[in-house]
Amino acid sequence: MRKKYIVGFPVLGNYYIPIYNFLNNIVDKELVEVLMPNKITDETIVNGAKVSPDFVCVPFKYNMGNYIEAIEKGANVLIQAGGGCRYGYYFELQEQILKDMGNDFIFISFLEEEGLNIKKLYNKLKILNPNLRFSEFCYQGGLAVSTVKIMDDFETYMRNNYNLQINENEFDKIEEEMLNDILKINTLSKLVKFKNKYVKKLKQVNLRKINNDDIKIGIVGELFTSMEPFSSFFIEKELLNYKCIVKRYTTVTYLILQKGFAKKKVMKKASGYIDYHFGADGPETIAHTLELIDKNYDGIIHIKPFGCSPEINAMPILQKISREKNIPIMYLTFDEQTTSTGIKTRIEAFYDMLKMKKDQNYANIKEEKVYE
Ligand code: SF4
Known part of the structure; x- marks a missing residue:
């Protein structure tokens, strides 16, 4: 029926x-x-x-x-x-x-x-x-938020360490199994078991250390394109294929649990560039860009859908930061007419440019040492 x-x-x-x-x-x-x-x-x-x-x-x-x-x-x-x-x-x-x-x-x-x-x-x-019952609704709501938080923590760990895996694809297999297991969680005790199981599995993945010549790229920008891989032509996977270290900030956990508390910190970090919060994730884009620069990232990719006003407002500020701090920033805009070939070509060119810049910097450092 x-x-x-x-x-x-x-x-x-x-x-x-x-x-x-x-x-x-x-x-x-x-x-x-x-x-x-x-x-x-x-x-x-x-x-x-x-x-x-x-x-x-x-x-x-x-x-x-x-x-x-x-x-x-x-x-x-x-x-x-x-x-x-x-x-x-x-x-x-x-x-x-x-x-x-x-x-x-x-x-x-x-x-x-x-x-x-x-x-x-x-x-x-x-x-x-x-x-x-209201109590059951709250219980299941709390369970769902906690599940999302744990899932985000695991996915962030896997993204940050993806190219440090010694045996390829281990994280892919863990992620697939983890997503299937989420469907079985309907009590707190099952969530605790789930968490323990995947903490153990993730710890078992052997990682190499980050090398000085690893290219580190941060992704900042609009939330939908940051979190829905199809809408950004799987940009993270594409970068990971180039063996980059990739970081992005936006997750649902960040939006529902952390963003409200982080507002003051964000405005303080971006204070040399903006005086007011101009909506959605625009100020976060500025603050996170500055944070990535502090952490010595080699390049930043700003992503947004066509016509996204908060991120359009952030762009001139990013351009200023890019000039002042000498950090390459690539801007990608997505709509239904964007093609994957165009995006792939731009990523490849951006990666090559970062690699050449990094190699050149090392060559200069070595040269300086020779003449010391
Ligand atoms: S205006 Fe921008 S932030 Fe808002 S939904 Fe559209 S694309 Fe996303």
């Missing part, structure tokens, strides 16, 4: 797995089916862009593609999480477009004028389980 509610939600990197798990743990399974979303493909963005206004940024278009795919699989409840930039104004438009296409569904948006709190979130999601 067909369930009363079939729930679809958009994809963002691997986070769709703990989100699916959380929803599945709180719904009334007699009444509701939660759809595991399809991973993003070319078709997702093509379908999303077809029905979206040209001027909106690509996260809107990707989400529309996700919603269309969910509706095709039978979804009649769609969830949108809102956002701290103009994304927060998008949900009404998304709902209207999908309804104008003839679809009948309930649209749950987490956006609230006076801000979302746990009680409001509970009330919104109660439609999926009228008997859901």
Whole structure:
């Protein structure tokens, strides 16, 4: 028998797995089916862009593609999480477009004028389980946030150390197994076991030391393109193929648990360049760039969707920093018309330039030593 509610939600990197798990743990399974979303493909963005206004940024278009795919699989409840930039104004438009296409569904948006709190979130999601107790909702919510935090910690560790693995692909295998295991977590004790299991596995991976000639690249910029690899043409994997050491700051853990507390620190770090917070992750982009320079990174890649105003505002400041601190910064903008060949060519050229710069610096240092 067909369930009363079939729930679809958009994809963002691997986070769709703990989100699916959380929803599945709180719904009334007699009444509701939660759809595991399809991973993003070319078709997702093509379908999303077809029905979206040209001027909106690509996260809107990707989400529309996700919603269309969910509706095709039978979804009649769609969830949108809102956002701290103009994304927060998008949900009404998304709902209207999908309804104008003839679809009948309930649209749950987490956006609230006076801000979302746990009680409001509970009330919104109660439609999926009228008997859901508030205490159980809080328990599962806490479990989901803790799962995301642990997943982010593991993924950050693997990204930072990917090219230090002595045996190739060990992290890939661990990650695949880890993502499957997340689906089995529905209690705190299972989460603790999960954490212990993967701490042990990650510790067993043999790593070499960082060499002076390793090229270190930091990625800064807009959150969706930072966290959804398809939208940035898998830029991290591409850089890792060049055996670079790669760092990025933006994760869901950072956004929901750390960003609020880090605001003062961010503004202090960026204070020579900005006086006010200009929205979304723009100031973070400036502060993180300065931090990467302090940590002797060789180059920085700034990524953003076409038309993303907070990141467009950050760009002239980054250009100034690049000139003043003599640090190469490459700017990449993504939309549905960007091609992977163009991105790959630019990454290759950027890497070659950083390598030549680094080799030249070492040659100069050696030469200075000879004449000392
Ligand atoms: S941060 Fe920029 S690209 Fe991302 S949703 Fe907001 S405006 Fe769009």
